[in-house]
Amino acid sequence: MTQHPNVSRPETAAGQAGALVIANPRSLPSFADIFGNRNPVEIEIGCGKAKFLIARAAENPQINFFGIDVVWKWMKYAVERTEKRRLRNLKFLKADARETVRYGIPPESVSIFHIYFPDPWPKRRHKKRRLVTGEFLKELHARLRENGLVELATDHEDYYHQMLNAVIHSGISWSSTRRAEGERLFEALAKTNYEIKYEAAGKTLYYLELEK
Numbered sequence: 001m002t003q004h005p006n007v008s009r010p011e012t013a014a015g016q017a018g019a020l021v022i023a024n025p026r027s028l029p030s031f032a033d034i035f036g037n038r039n040p041v042e043i044e045i046g047c048g049k050a051k052f053l054i055a056r057a058a059e060n061p062q063i064n065f066f067g068i069d070v071v072w073k074w075m076k077y078a079v080e081r082t083e084k085r086r087l088r089n090l091k092f093l094k095a096d097a098r099e100t101v102r103y104g105i106p107p108e109s110v111s112i113f114h115i116y117f118p119d120p121w122p123k124r125r126h127k128k129r130r131l132v133t134g135e136f137l138k139e140l141h142a143r144l145r146e147n148g149l150v151e152l153a154t155d156h157e158d159y160y161h162q163m164l165n166a167v168i169h170s171g172i173s174w175s176s177t178r179r180a181e182g183e184r185l186f187e188a189l190a191k192t193n194y195e196i197k198y199e200a201a202g203k204t205l206y207y208l209e210l211e212k
């Protein structure tokens, strides 16, 4: 397989396990080129330090995982840990998730989108910056395979209601929707960094699962 010009190896200590970082979401190589196989693909949007994703990738070598975040400061830890554990099925993209989903991810190519604790933008004038809108859910829906899932979590009650409204008003027909408070819907070996932090602080956590 030839090296795609948009794929680079990060400057980390281990270097050999192939936790490639991809910079430009508008010219993403195919998942088959990125991973070297045609296994199912799961994506975490806003993965941060990727505690959840690293544990899930280690436990599921037959699935490919992709972490997207705009901030390299957090992603750097994730890449270092991925290389240290020699996980070949986990790659990272440092980019805006909206742009990536719109321009980089082909239709019907993803099994699960994980979106945990997206920035809540609590001030009224900043609400329009929130990632999860009806339009964004439509774009995710188009990129999911049949029976694919969107897994969402937030600690922010107002954002949770925005997510529920987006599901109702976006006109997408999901084959099933499930919601829960204080209890994860998607089984996971590891929780995310924010999930651990918020649980320890005694916050109510809201979960939502959408199935195509």
Ligand SMILES: C[S@@+](CC[C@H](N)C(=O)[O-])C[C@H]1O[C@@H](n2cnc3c(N)ncnc32)[C@H](O)[C@@H]1O
Pocket (backbone or CB within 6 Å): 045, 046, 047, 048, 049, 068, 069, 070, 071, 074, 095, 096, 097, 098, 115, 116, 117, 118, 119, 131, 192, 193, 194, 195
């Ligand atoms: C509150 S943190 C949650 C991190 C992780 N999901 C967790 O639960 O521990 C939100 C993350 O989303 C990232 N983020 C915010 N906007 C984004 C965007 N448009 N595209 C990609 N990542 C984004 C932030 O950089 C940050 O790492």
